[in-house]
Amino acid sequence: MSLAYEIGLVAGVDEVGRGPLVGNVVTAAVILNINNPVEGLKDSKKCTEKQLYALNEDIQAKALCFAFGQATPAEIDELNILHATMLAMTRAVNGLSITPEHVLVDGNRVPRQLGVPATPCIKGDGTYACIAAASILAKVARDAQMVDLDRRHPEYGFARHKGYPTLEHRQALIDHGVLIEHRKSFGPVQRCL
Secondary structure, X not given: OOOOOOOOOEEEEEEEOXXXXXXXXXXXXXXXXXXXXXXXXXXXXXXXXXXXXXXXXXXXXXXXEEEEXXXXXXXXXXXXXXXXXXXXXXXXXXXXXXXXXXEEEEOOOOOOOOOOOEEEEOOHHHOOHHHHHHHHHHHHHHHHHHHHHHHHOHHHOHHHHOOOOXXXXXXXXXXXXXXXXXXXXXXXHHOOO
């Protein structure tokens, strides 16, 4: 069953990639079209890989608009992961081709610089269709970045663990060293510098 749609120009915002040791934190902002709903929307963490890709295509085809925002490992190291995530969310909202009337942000905080009213929504990706859609777009986009990084550095296993601090990833850091794409302010990476 699909999640309920919000009335009006409401943008959902979510992030993927706060916990990994490598790569960008990726955010998406989505304004869904109530007259052209996406069937089967749910939290990206509850989707199979096949569902993720099908929903990603459907969202991009049917949404009124969507945009991505990112913060790089250098920005994460300079600002910290929370502030870098807020920056990436602001970039996503600012990238929308339609200015939303309101923004629903997954989590317990909202970026200060949005310029439009916003509400934090704990577990919003399981409650609001627009946030679920954002979570799916952001996950597919970040996973694609990890697959690309895996092609360039297959010895780290990024396609499997998506940059999270798994035993495999931590061992690869010890064996092969720190890449420019690693977040140098994160403990397991710091210890290998």
